[in-house]
Amino acid sequence: MKYYSTNHTVPEVTLRDAVVKGLAADRGLFMPERIKKLPEDFFNNINKLSLQDIAVRVAESFFGEDVEPAALENIVRDTLSFDTPVVEVEKDIYSLELFHGPTLAFKDVGARFMARLLQYFIGKDSGGKTVNVLVATSGDTGSAVANGFLGVEGIHVYVLYPKGKVSPIQECQFTTLGRNITAIEVDGNFDDCQRLVKSAFLDDELNSKMLLTSANSINVARFLPQAFYYFSGYAQVKAKGKGEDVVVCVPSGNFGNITAGLIAHKMGLPVKRFIAANNANDIFYNYLQTGEYNPKASVQTLANAMDVGDPSNFARVLELYAGKHEVIASLIDGAAFSDSQIADAMKKCYEKTGYVLDPHGACGYLALKQLLKEGETGLFLETAHPAKFHDTVVGIVGKEIDIPERLQDFMKGEKQSVAMSSDFPDFKSYLLAHSKD
Numbered sequence: 001m002k003y004y005s006t007n008h009t010v011p012e013v014t015l016r017d018a019v020v021k022g023l024a025a026d027r028g029l030f031m032p033e034r035i036k037k038l039p040e041d042f043f044n045n046i047n048k049l050s051l052q053d054i055a056v057r058v059a060e061s062f063f064g065e066d067v068e069p070a071a072l073e074n075i076v077r078d079t080l081s082f083d084t085p086v087v088e089v090e091k092d093i094y095s096l097e098l099f100h101g102p103t104l105a106f107k108d109v110g111a112r113f114m115a116r117l118l119q120y121f122i123g124k125d126s127g128g129k130t131v132n133v134l135v136a137t138s139g140d141t142g143s144a145v146a147n148g149f150l151g152v153e154g155i156h157v158y159v160l161y162p163k164g165k166v167s168p169i170q171e172c173q174f175t176t177l178g179r180n181i182t183a184i185e186v187d188g189n190f191d192d193c194q195r196l197v198k199s200a201f202l203d204d205e206l207n208s209k210m211l212l213t214s215a216n217s218i219n220v221a222r223f224l225p226q227a228f229y230y231f232s233g234y235a236q237v238k239a240k241g242k243g244e245d246v247v248v249c250v251p252s253g254n255f256g257n258i259t260a261g262l263i264a265h266k267m268g269l270p271v272k273r274f275i276a277a278n279n280a281n282d283i284f285y286n287y288l289q290t291g292e293y294n295p296k297a298s299v300q301t302l303a304n305a306m307d308v309g310d311p312s313n314f315a316r317v318l319e320l321y322a323g324k325h326e327v328i329a330s331l332i333d334g335a336a337f338s339d340s341q342i343a344d345a346m347k348k349c350y351e352k353t354g355y356v357l358d359p360h361g362a363c364g365y366l367a368l369k370q371l372l373k374e375g376e377t378g379l380f381l382e383t384a385h386p387a388k389f390h391d392t393v394v395g396i397v398g399k400e401i402d403i404p405e406r407l408q409d410f411m412k413g414e415k416q417s418v419a420m421s422s423d424f425p426d427f428k429s430y431l432l433a434h435s436k437d
Contacts, residue, residue, distance in 0.1 A: 001065045003030040003220060006315045015066040016121045019114070019221045020131065022214030023201040029315050030220045035266045036061040043270060046231065047239040052080050054235060055228035061267065062224050063117075071120055076228075079112040084229045086236035086379065089355045093368050094242075095382040096233040099358075103173055104385035104404065106257065107144035109228060114221035115148040115155070118213070122154045132435065133157040134200055135215040136193035138253065139166045139305035140384055143173030145215040146181045157215070158431070160184045160193040160420070165300055165307070169388050169407055176413025182434070188422035189298050191309050194254075199424045206428060210435045217256020218312050226260035227267070233379055234269055242377040249275040249367050249380040251360040252284065253306035255313035257381070258332075262320055265331075275333045275371055277363040277380075279303040282336035284311060289334070291325040302339045302392060303359040305384070335367035342366070343396045350397040358386040358393065 002012035005028030013021070018030040042057060049057075055076045063072055082100045089095050101108025122131060133155055135145045142159040149157045159174045163185045175183040186193050197214060200206055217223040230248065237246055248271050250258040258276055265271055278285045279301040287293045295310035321327040337345075345366040346357045357365055364380030372378045386393045387403045394400055403411075420427060 001062070002033045004033055005029070006031060006319045015063060015220070019118055019121060019219065020211070020213050021201075022212070022219045023198060027198070027202060029218050029312065031316060031319055032062065032220070032224075035263055038268045040268075043268060046235040047243070049235060051084060051228070051232040052077050054231045055080055055225075058228055058231055058264075058267070059225070067117070067120065075113065075116040075120065078116060079109060079225065080228065082108075084232055086233055086240075087355070089349065089365065090353050092372065092376065093365065093378045093380070094237060095355070095361065095365075096229065096379055097382045098229060099382060099385040101144075102406065103140070103143040103147050104388060104407065105140035105144055106226070106229075106381065106383040107140050108148065110217070110222040110226050110256075111141070111144035111148035111215060113225040114215055114219060115152055117221045118155065119152055129211050131155045132210050132212050132431075133215045134160070134197045134212060136160045136190060136197045137166070137174070138162065138190035138307050139170045140388070141216060141305075142166070142183070143170055146174035146177055146183075149215070150177055150181060151179060156180045156182070158182050158184055160186050160196055162189045162193055163187050165189060165304060167304065167389050167392070169390060169411065172410045172413060172415065173407075175415045175417045176410055178416055183417040184420045184427075184430075185417045186420050186422055189300075190307055191298050192422040194312065196422070196424055196427045200427065200431065203428060206431060210431065216312070217254050217259075223256040223260050223313070224263065226257055227264040230261045230264040230269060230271075234271065237377060237379055243270070245272050245376045246270070247273055247275060247368070247372060247376050247378050249277055249364040249378060251303065251306055251363045251381060251383055252276040252278055253281070253308040253311065255284065255311040255317060257383075259313045259316045259320070262317065262331075266320065272376065273331055273333060275335060275364075275367045277367040278334065278336040279306050279342065279363060280336065280338055281307055281309055283309060284314065285334035285336040287325075288329050288332065301359075302342050303363055305360055306363070333371050335363075335370060337363055337366055345369070346393065346396045347398075350399065356386045356393065356397060356399070356401060358382065358384045358389050360384055
C-alpha cells in the first residue's frame with residue numbers, strides 16, 4: 001500500500017516512510033492510496049467478534065501488505081489490552097467508553113499502536129539512529145503518546161503543550177515520566193504547539209541532523225487505528241438489537257478521530273450518519289453551514305482537548321469526498337456548544353441517569369439530544385475518564401468521583417518540563433542542542 005499527500009505535489013511513499021516522516025514534504029497529510037471495502041459477511045457476524053478480532057481484520061486492510069501477519073496481529077492485540085464497552089445512558093443513547101486504557105483516554109489506542117508499529121520498523125532498518133517523536137497536545141494526546149512510547153528503545157519523545165491550558169491531571173501524566181520523554185511547556189496555545197511541530201518537519205537543517213516524526217493525528221499510524229473502535233462500537237450496538245439507523249457522534253477538535261470513523265464508513269461500516277460535536281471552537285460547524293472554511297485562533301474551554309482553531313485533519317475530510325461540501329454536509333451534521341451548555345448537559349445527565357460525563361463526552365451527548373431523530377440509535381464517544389477533569393466535573397455535578405489508582409500514581413511524580421516560547425527559532429535551537437541521534 002502506498003500513501004500520498006493531500007497536496008498531491010510529491011511522490012507516493014511506503015507505509016514505513018509515511019509513519020517515520022509523519023508529514024509529507026509538501027506539508028500535506030498522508031492518505032492511503034485506496035480504502036478496501038470489507039465483505040458483507042464480516043458485518044453480518046461482527047456482533048459475535050471480540051474487539052481484538054475485529055481490529056485484526058480491520059488492520060489487515062490498512063497494513064496487511066506492509067507488515068508480516070503474525071507481527072501485525074501481535075501489534076494489534078498488544079495495543080488493545082483493554083476493552084471499549086458500550087454503555088446505555090438513556091433510551092436510544094449509548095456511550096462508547098474509550099477511557100479504559102493506561103492513560104484513560106481514547107488516544108491510548110492510536111498512540112500504543114503507533115509506538116509498536118514504529119518499533120517494528122526501527123527493528124528492521126533503524127541504522128542505529130534515534131527516532132525523535134514530536135507531538136503537540138491540548139490534553140490527552142500528550143499523556144497517551146508519552147506513556148505509549150515510554151521506555152521504547154531507539155525513540156525519544158518531545159511533548160509540546162500550552163502553558164496553563166491543560167488540566168493538572170493531564171499535565172502530570174506526561175511531565176513526570178522522564179527517561180525518553182521530554183515535556184516542553186509552550187507559552188502559547190495548542191495551535192502554537194502544532195505550528196512548532198509542523199515547522200520542525202519542514203526545516204532542512206533539523207531534518208539533516210535528526211530523524212523526526214509526529215505522533216499527532218496527522219500521522220497515519222495514529223489516526224487509522226482509531227477506526228477499530230468504531231467497528232467494535234457498532235458491533236456492540238448491533239448485539240443489543242440496535243444495529244439499524246445508527247448515528248455516531250464524535251467530540252471533535254483536530255478531527256483525526258472522526259476522520260477514522262469516516263474511513264470506517266467507506267470500508268462499509270453501516271452507520272447512517274455522523275455528528276461532529278464542537279465546543280466554542282466552531283470552525284467545522286461553520287463550514288458545514290456555509291461551505292467556507294475560516295480557521296481562527298483557538299479559545300480556551302471546559303473541553304480543552306477540543307480547543308483547536310485550525311484542525312489539521314480537515315484536509316483529510318476534504319480528500320475523502322473530493323472537496324464537495326454538499327457530500328460532506330449530507331453525511332456529517334454539526335453542533336457547537338458554549339461552556340455553560342456543556343456544564344448544563346453534564347449536570348442534567350447525571351441528575352437524570354446517574355451517568356457522569358467528562359466535558360468532551362458531554363458535547364457528544366448534548367449533540368445527540370438535539371439532533372437524534374425518531375427511530376435512530378445514537379452512539380457518542382466518551383473520550384476521557386471524568387476523573388481527568390476532577391475538579392471541573394465535581395464542581396458541576398456536585399458529586400465526588402473516585403480518581404483511579406493509576407491517575408493517583410501520576411500525581412505523586414515530580415514535574416519535569418522545559419519552558420519554551422512560541423517562536424520557532426527557540427524551539428529549533430533547543431532541538432539541535434539536545435538532539436537524540
